[in-house]
Amino acid sequence: MKNTTLGILTLAALSEPMVAQERVDVEPYLKMRPNVVMIYADDLGFGDLECYGAKGVRTPNVNRLSENGVRFTNAHAVAATSTPSRYSLLTGQYPWRKAGTDVAAGNAGMIIAPEQMTVADVFKEAGYRTAAFGKWHLGLGAETGKQDWNAPITPALADIGFDYSYIMAATADRVPCVFIENGEVANYDPSAPIYVNYNKNFEGEPTGASNPELCYNLKSSHGHDQSIVNGIGRIGYMKGGGKALWKDENIADSITVHAVDFIKENREAPFFMYFATNDVHVPRFPHPRFRGQSEMGLRGDAIVQFDWSVGEIVRALEEQGLLENTVIILTSDNGPVLDDGYVDQAEELVGEHSPTGGLRGGKYSAYEGGTRVPFIVHWPAVIKEQAVKHALVSQIDFLDVMARIAGVGNGEARSTDGMPGEVATWFGNDEKGRAFAMGMAQNHTLTLRTESWKFIEPKGGAAMIPWGPKIETGYSTTPQLFKQVNGTFDETHNVAPEHPAIVEQLSTLLEQIRRGNFQ
Numbered sequence: 001m002k003n004t005t006l007g008i009l010t011l012a013a014l015s016e017p018m019v020a021q022e023r024v025d026v027e028p029y030l031k032m033r034p035n036v037v038m039i040y041a042d043d044l045g046f047g048d049l050e051c052y053g054a055k056g057v058r059t060p061n062v063n064r065l066s067e068n069g070v071r072f073t074n075a076h077a078v079a080a081t082s083t084p085s086r087y088s089l090l091t092g093q094y095p096w097r098k099a100g101t102d103v104a105a106g107n108a109g110m111i112i113a114p115e116q117m118t119v120a121d122v123f124k125e126a127g128y129r130t131a132a133f134g135k136w137h138l139g140l141g142a143e144t145g146k147q148d149w150n151a152p153i154t155p156a157l158a159d160i161g162f163d164y165s166y167i168m169a170a171t172a173d174r175v176p177c178v179f180i181e182n183g184e185v186a187n188y189d190p191s192a193p194i195y196v197n198y199n200k201n202f203e204g205e206p207t208g209a210s211n212p213e214l215c216y217n218l219k220s221s222h223g224h225d226q227s228i229v230n231g232i233g234r235i236g237y238m239k240g241g242g243k244a245l246w247k248d249e250n251i252a253d254s255i256t257v258h259a260v261d262f263i264k265e266n267r268e269a270p271f272f273m274y275f276a277t278n279d280v281h282v283p284r285f286p287h288p289r290f291r292g293q294s295e296m297g298l299r300g301d302a303i304v305q306f307d308w309s310v311g312e313i314v315r316a317l318e319e320q321g322l323l324e325n326t327v328i329i330l331t332s333d334n335g336p337v338l339d340d341g342y343v344d345q346a347e348e349l350v351g352e353h354s355p356t357g358g359l360r361g362g363k364y365s366a367y368e369g370g371t372r373v374p375f376i377v378h379w380p381a382v383i384k385e386q387a388v389k390h391a392l393v394s395q396i397d398f399l400d401v402m403a404r405i406a407g408v409g410n411g412e413a414r415s416t417d418g419m420p421g422e423v424a425t426w427f428g429n430d431e432k433g434r435a436f437a438m439g440m441a442q443n444h445t446l447t448l449r450t451e452s453w454k455f456i457e458p459k460g461g462a463a464m465i466p467w468g469p470k471i472e473t474g475y476s477t478t479p480q481l482f483k484q485v486n487g488t489f490d491e492t493h494n495v496a497p498e499h500p501a502i503v504e505q506l507s508t509l510l511e512q513i514r515r516g517n518f519q
């Protein structure tokens, strides 16, 4: 840790008097070598699960985790979009420290360099088996646009610590629309070689723009009008794929089945599994058996499908006798969005439900709705009763907290920005958690949350997302400061003019963290 004294003094001056706290001794459970399953949802908002107050959708499998685990009410993703958030989760480094970590194209080169430490490396060092499933969105191969999709792609996930991987290169709305298993297209069809281009179309191939009538499964509402796969327009152009092309209605089944197989095959070894769902990102096209299961149309049905995947993972762990000593963490990469580019009636059918759980903003945004996410930790061997915790948690600590759990290192930080001491918070033994949580909005506006305050740096930008989603950005040319009042966080009243000293302190602290000389 650097400049700790300065930081704590600064923050102590800002918040209510810091009560000296007995940190519960976490040492005994650091020796248990549990399996670890990170369930990482996509665009699932703070209010989107029943145990977080969702209306019009039932999530019994997630509820069960929360009823037997710790449910956090103040946990944050590092960024309000996917790629930077995932980058930080897996490396413990803030995304603004590395160029090229913004929302990635489907043909982006690998964003995490093989020599960089990842959470998978940490587990491998500890002798775990490691695997990644589902949405990747962190690039593949040595160079953007240079991948040969018809041959093994290197570097790939094996080069950053994953023994096994079954992933989507980017997102379901970006080509190539095929699964990649251990660096090679799964189910490869030699009669339909795959070509991908993000600049120009392949001659003679229809697009959503030229042939909207071919988008028979989902029409786009904005963007998503390039190549058409499975009757859905995508971002980027692709040709070929044949029988390797996914069907969107089967994506949750495919990744869940592969994850369940991995659990069965590795029942003897401690393992780490990164299970990143496609749900509830667009295009929302859940399997027919989930259609109509919520009151909110396709977006709600995608939440039901997500809950089903969670149930299958838990059931597999239970059947293998592994649930007791498995840490399950369930969270999301960023806040929610309704219309994110397809005509799926997410806005029309949302009813009384608030995807952000009443928070302002949403995906892309600097407001709390952008980064505050569900966060549930379940570990029956250690967590014996249901708890709800208001401690401040950030996904930036994942690598370092997992290093503690895997038993590697001596408790020193192994990443540039994570704090291993937060292990106590993550397992429900610290009421306060982090002194601060940093967030990054889509336009790189940085935000700083403390227990009582939220500071949004002045950077400027459109007040609403300009390209389609109806979301307030929180961008402003003047500093914004919001305060927790009666346990509720009020982001409607900017109190910066009333608290210039706090604005000054938080702005100084934000700069320190941005520059990397504070942890």
Ligand code: NG6
Residues within 6 Å of the ligand: 042, 043, 081, 082, 083, 103, 137, 171, 173, 222, 223, 224, 235, 281, 282, 334, 340, 341, 467, 468
């Ligand atoms: C946007 C896409 C949106 C989504 C987002 C990334 C358009 C018009 N919108 O550019 O649909 O894909 O990128 O989402 O193309 S994320 O959750 O993966 O960050």
Ligand code: CA
Residues within 6 Å of the ligand: 042, 043, 081, 082, 281, 333, 334
């Ligand atoms: Ca996302």
